[in-house]
Amino acid sequence: MRSFAGLLNRGKRSAETAKERLRLVLIHDRSTLPPGAMETLRDELIEVISRHVEVDRSAVRLEITQDGRSQRLLADIPLKHVNHRLPDL
């Protein structure tokens, strides 16, 4: 029986599959972060930033992107909506 991945790849040229697989494997190979480090980094970043401003914890995204041969760590940290109420008079 054809696997789910096999179904997805049907009709796709093998060179295209090779390129996509290589792209992912190279990101992993080039990464200097040990496994699990991204999760730790994410938690610690949230902790530090939360001291100053309220963060929407569930929506925080952390990823490594490629820029030529160099890598970039991108963090997208949405802040919680704060109501600017008028102070009590």
Add this chain to the structure above:
Amino acid sequence: MVDWREKLKTDMSKVITVTSGKGGVGKTTATANIGAALAKLGHKVVCMDADIGLRNLDVVLGLENRIVYDLVDVVEGRCKLRQALIRDKRLEELYLIPAAQTRDKSAVSPKDMIRICDELRKDFDYVLIDSPAGIERGFKNAIAPADEIIIVTNPEVSAVRDADRIIGIVEAEQKGPAKLVINRINMDMVERGDMLAVADVLELLAVDLIGIVPDDQAVLVSTNRGAPIALEVKSKTGQAFRDIAKRLAGQEVAFTSSNGAGGLFGRLSKMIRVGNKNA
């Protein structure tokens, strides 16, 4: 007193190491052919086999019957450097220093390689070093004296992955930017969508290109005879190696459809410009 002529010659000469990470991608064939092509251009060239224990540059160049001394004999002082130099049968300006066959990599150190290459710089325009596969001692020996590094790869997942690893190491060792040779490309397969195209490999590796060599059965035939295909005037594959030699010597040679870039020329030349900007 410094002999300025000798000093100038030493400064102008280049040590270029050919490596790949993965074995069997065509390092030795590339070294022999680029060496022969550079010598054909009139440069004085020595090809050095750094694959101690698994030497092959001698048979690819057809010089295996002339070996008396080897690299380890030089390192251990059993002979003078010039006694280990074997002159090519066809080209006056081409020489070989063979590796030892009965020893292992630990017989030579990176320092030995730097010392020997500094000696060779006085007499040669180009020292081409054929690196062993892998990233161990033999590879470290091979890149230690290098001014430039050529990485040979094939348009195939494991070869590209290993090339990426080597490019990273070369950069970390401050020997970069490495230059890429894509060897054994089959344009029919690329056009069918069943082989990575030159542009794909360049996009993945983000490195400068110096040559595209077609997949050609004639290479095996020339290796059977011990005669580099770069010396076959009519061969397109030979032309691909001659183009690499010209680019190394500083000439601008376009990647056109006639030298292996195929219908991808437009996309490819764009990639190359991007690559050069980063260099």
